[in-house]
Amino acid sequence: MTIIDLFSILPVLVLVVWALFLLLADLWASRKLPGLTPILAVVGLVCSLVVSIVQVGKPQSSFGGMIHVDGFSVFLNILFAITGIAAVALAYESFKNLKIQRGEYYVLLLFSLSGMMLMGAAGDLIVIFLALELLSIPLYIMAGMDFNRLESKEASLKYLLLGTFASAIVLFGTAFIYGAAQTTNLYEIALAVSLAEINWTLFIIGAALLVVGFGFKVAAVPFHTWTPDVYHGAPSSVTAFMAVGAKAAGFAALIRVFSLDFTILSENLTAVFWALAVLTMIVGNFTALAQKNLKRMLAYSSIAHAGYILMAFVAFGNEAVRVDSIASALFYLAAYAATSIGAWAVLIAVEREDASRNEIEHLAGLGKAAPLLAAAMTVFMLSFTGIPVTLGFWGKFYLFRTAIQGGNIILAVIGLLTSLVSAYYYLRVVVKMYFQEGDVKVNQKGWSLVVAVVAALIVLGLAFIPELLYKFAASSLIIG
């Protein structure tokens, strides 16, 4: 281990060390200065963000190929760090309302984020598994933070059971692949595959198990069943973090393993990913249609969006499309992250102390009661639907272009038609806010408003200069 090795994982390192420090600091701060811990957490995240930005354009491999710092990992690091900052702000407000303000939450958040960051940089199946556990275990606890409420406890337990199950499947898949290739290093596996020095049957079984395991994390149908209950039961700020962070980390693993290294499997797996994408888009969107609860609706919509990203993923083995396949997935993840965090922020502003009033009908009258929040929510709903001029529109534009480029025209048409379905339930939110009277009471001074407005500005502003985000996403493929 050298200094260079340490530098390569510095963003992760900063978070872990800071989290440990925070654990101690909170012992003191929780009594004297209860607001200090979240502020310190943000400081740590900003440090990590700065370090990540410093790493831009300096690709390298370290720890004997176990860690890859490249455009891909840096893009995700920055996305995770910003998501983390928003999550702290949302948690601070939401937990104060729920009266469960506890310092250890922010420590867990930092640990989870460090796992996510590690996932983006992983070059070895063992590192992927470690990262998966590091990001998931804190999340299991975070989902149960509001443990006086039964749903939160249920969410935590459900997430724990199914999440562990998924982790076990990933580990099982890793074992099979190790059996096939005698190594867990992704690059060496790919090399062994190309030299035909592997046991093909074991390799395929292992890869399939990885697809299942990662499918759980990104909530692809049919591995999505935990999502609605967990998203619904967990405190909203935790859900916001999960819906963005855990999903992005899942995709990070999928892209790392399949698009960058196991491209040789595309012949065998294209049909599988095709079916996963179609199922996810259809089930996600149609089930969201029937939801009355805003949290559940957003949960199903997050499933649907995973389907759209999978759509770009289908062409991962096609050499000509690969760059766009990865770049469009990253672009969409960023668009989805900004939109999603914003939408959850609005939900948190509307929710009451006892975590009630999160049905869609409770939004009635928001247009009059809180014009700024309602306008922001409208932007998010339009962005989710993919209507211009929003970042979500460019995200879909790019994803569908990639799908068509990869020759998957039918897939693209199915995707487009399901986004028509999604227009109905997203617009229903707008209908409630503006076209119906209601007695909605909102907290208009909290952090949720700030997060919502900033997210709306990002979603709108970047839509006019999409090239900024695109160039960043497209440059992520410089592999060190």
Add this chain to the structure above:
Amino acid sequence: MNSGMNPLLLVTFFPLVGVLLILLYKKTWKSAIRWTALIISLVTFGLSLWMLSMFDPADPNIQMEINLPWFNLGGNQIGFHLGVDGISILMVLLTGFLTPIALLSTWKAVEDRLAGFMAFFLMLETGMMGVFLSLDMALFYIFWEFTLIPMYFLIGLWGSKRRVYAAIKFVLYTMAGSLLMLAGILWVGLQYGGFDLTKMDASLIPQSAQLWLFAAFGLAFAIKVPMWPLHSWLPDAHTEAPTAGSVILAGVLLKMGAYGFLRFNLPLFPEATLKLVPWMAALSVIGIIYGAMVAFRQKDVKRLVAYSSISHLGFVVLGIFALNQQGIEGAILQMVNHGLSTGALFLIVGLIYERRHTRELEEFGGLWKVMPVLGGLSLVVMLSSLGLPGLNGFVGEFSILLGAFNSDFLASPWFAGVATIGVILAAVYLLHMFQKVFLGPVTKEENLKLKDLSLREILTLAPILVVIFWIGLYPKPFFLLMSPAVEKLTAVFQTLALAAH
């Protein structure tokens, strides 16, 4: 076009200045909001006249082009590319002309959330201008979809009873078509390296692909026009929208569909167009007859006018697919005519509704005696809509029917023949409506006290009437504007037809 500001840029984005101002005002400054919106839209119209003054009618090509690089997506350049030619210029003028009229008509009708109404209206104007001026397919799509948002709110917030239903139906129908168009745009962009319309060469697109692409684009446009059997969103949206919304919806938004056929389907997929001509013509003829018959059966005046739109737009599409000079010129002129006549009809319905708060035909009768000015103006508008010689509707319909009779591509005079029945039916339902509302004795007591038009209301209708007479009596300048561009468009089909023989 490097000296100074590009007029197209100004025409498209000047309304947004108004949006900004209105959002900065206090919500209670109602008359300031109204005047700002009106003046901004009048200036926009002035800018479109300035554009007209710089337009060279003899040139069939794109003029006043502006092309700025915007977004380079994986080697596909999406340009901020605007330009105007003989096909789009009348649409731009129509948009600029109708918007201030529509705004003036809402002077008293809209009180609730006035700032929002005006802001959405001006946003809508930017969207419509952008649709007609875009020369980049991605940019076109952005403007096309963007018009949905303000219209959705205009219907949903300020519409009548079933407004929410109508607003959602409007958005979902339009999106269903435009999403498939997006697939088509992306496919064309990927195959031919870009979205720039001016660099697109139709001969590159193989015939087999042309049919699919024609369908993908055509569906979006056919829904917007709307062509039978995709029309069912229209009666709801038109009826439930506030008066100004209906005026713009009928006056301009429907034209976006017909314009789309002219801008995309005909020049980009000429071989598919030739193949599908009989189908498109048949659907438009069905639309003409169907719209007219259903209009006759309506009890609600606004619904009646809405269905008459389906019939009138059938003529437009028939003219387009005659694929000859007369047919297409007639179609473009009829697009303007329909915007004027039906726009004015919606204004009249709005005026009556503001006074009586009902639109049931049964509730009226003998209004001429109570409101002679409105009666007189309505008579002219109604006659223009049914195509009386000397008024605008006649010129357009006549040219379309002539084109359809003589078309080498329709290859049967029957399309025009059946369509002519539509003209007669139009006379039937429009005279029926006029008689029920304005003639006969005053049967309802409430109608006796109705006030005649105020000066402002006369001023909203008067400009339209002037143009109605102008086009009816001296349409030559309008034809001159578009002929070279239409000639260029039809030349493709002449060559293709010659090659086939």
